[in-house]
Amino acid sequence: MQQPLPRVVTPAPPPPAPEPAPVEPVIAGPAGPETDILRKPGAVTVAILVPLTGPEAAFGRDLLAAAQMAVFDLADSNFELRLYDTGGQVAQARTAALAAQQDGAQIILGPLFSSAVLAAADVARPANIPILAFSNNREIVGDGVYAMGFFPEDQVQRIVDYSFAQNMTRFSALVPDDLYGSRMVAALNENTGLGGRELTEVAYYLDETQALVDTVKQLGRYDERHKDLLDQRRELAAKDDEISKRALERLADLETLGEVDFEALLLPAGGEEVLRIAPLLAFYDIDPSVVKLLGTWLWDDPTLRTEPNMIGAWFAAPPTATRQRFVENFKRLYEREPERQATLAYDATALAIVLAQRVARANDTATNMYSVDALTSPVGFTGMDGIFRLRPSGLVERGLSVFEIQPDGAREIDPAPTSFDDLIN
Numbered sequence: 001m002q003q004p005l006p007r008v009v010t011p012a013p014p015p016p017a018p019e020p021a022p023v024e025p026v027i028a029g030p031a032g033p034e035t036d037i038l039r040k041p042g043a044v045t046v047a048i049l050v051p052l053t054g055p056e057a058a059f060g061r062d063l064l065a066a067a068q069m070a071v072f073d074l075a076d077s078n079f080e081l082r083l084y085d086t087g088g089q090v091a092q093a094r095t096a097a098l099a100a101q102q103d104g105a106q107i108i109l110g111p112l113f114s115s116a117v118l119a120a121a122d123v124a125r126p127a128n129i130p131i132l133a134f135s136n137n138r139e140i141v142g143d144g145v146y147a148m149g150f151f152p153e154d155q156v157q158r159i160v161d162y163s164f165a166q167n168m169t170r171f172s173a174l175v176p177d178d179l180y181g182s183r184m185v186a187a188l189n190e191n192t193g194l195g196g197r198e199l200t201e202v203a204y205y206l207d208e209t210q211a212l213v214d215t216v217k218q219l220g221r222y223d224e225r226h227k228d229l230l231d232q233r234r235e236l237a238a239k240d241d242e243i244s245k246r247a248l249e250r251l252a253d254l255e256t257l258g259e260v261d262f263e264a265l266l267l268p269a270g271g272e273e274v275l276r277i278a279p280l281l282a283f284y285d286i287d288p289s290v291v292k293l294l295g296t297w298l299w300d301d302p303t304l305r306t307e308p309n310m311i312g313a314w315f316a317a318p319p320t321a322t323r324q325r326f327v328e329n330f331k332r333l334y335e336r337e338p339e340r341q342a343t344l345a346y347d348a349t350a351l352a353i354v355l356a357q358r359v360a361r362a363n364d365t366a367t368n369m370y371s372v373d374a375l376t377s378p379v380g381f382t383g384m385d386g387i388f389r390l391r392p393s394g395l396v397e398r399g400l401s402v403f404e405i406q407p408d409g410a411r412e413i414d415p416a417p418t419s420f421d422d423l424i425n
Contacts, residue, residue: 044356045080047100049110049120051088059112062338063134063345067109069329070349079353086111090119097123105129107370109348114140121145130370132348134341141394146375148344148396150318152268153187155296158316158400160191162414163264163294170200172262174219176269177204184268200262213280220260220286265291270298278309288312300410310405318385319401319416326384347383379420386416
């Protein structure tokens, strides 16, 4: 049976200040050289490293606030969450990790940025202190460092699997000509390499408008299909029978002849970029009523429903129900909308609490509560963004939903799994 993280419960009403200060467990700054750390016997010490100064301070405050929520909701008096400001700087992140180690931290939550994670890892790895980083960079993981972020590669896998289950077998991609685009093509290649699936076309585009137009035309073989139409019209016009005349009439409103060689098109861009591309696809006869447009979590954007060619498109993203409750609780406590990734801090803190409580209930002081086996439990955990499990590689695997864009917003058409037993691994 799955070992769930307890879900958000209704916290006590907040104190008058908009930024309520925690009372218990203790959240403190890093200890200075003359500071004695007073710790109850058997207490669990967890460090959180976030930027509370510098340009990303607001983001860091939301991560801290979410971690505090998990402490209020789930922790007992033996759990200590200690705060260390990274300032968003590499050197400061290393100093913070060193202070956390000296203060007896048994696990580190954060940092946020990849460079800061690597700096903290230089301290944590030799000390065998695992890190749950608030990052989705695959390059930083391994050897005790886990990335809690949302990986677009997983979203590609989910949406391709779902499309294949709907009898789509021929896939294509239209991606930016950059590292992100290459990552998305690699993910699509991996998933279409499975039995019965085929990647028929990949097109890379530049940001310049004419280059984008040319790429879309080439992807849809527009010039070739337009020539085929003109040739067919000339051939029919040369005939005088009624069947040919009716066939010619049917071609009158067409721009091209024949269909493209794919049933689904991965378009992993988001926001204004998608709103530029979608009309071009339709204009050059990549018909969204024939070719299913596929996307990632970047499509969880209400502006996309204003584009008619995006209606009916599918994308993969974390389920929304539990996260919505988290957002409502956060807004009630802190009187502001949280950063989207704030749930990562809640889930990382909740995971640390649950694993500590599991060892405490077993009264097993010899067990490392944050061992690789404990952190990478194959049954996973339930968080604010659905089920997830950490892999020995350091990556996170998540259960994702599939949504369809409709005029009134995104509608869930295939719910996320509630257990990893439901997935084929």
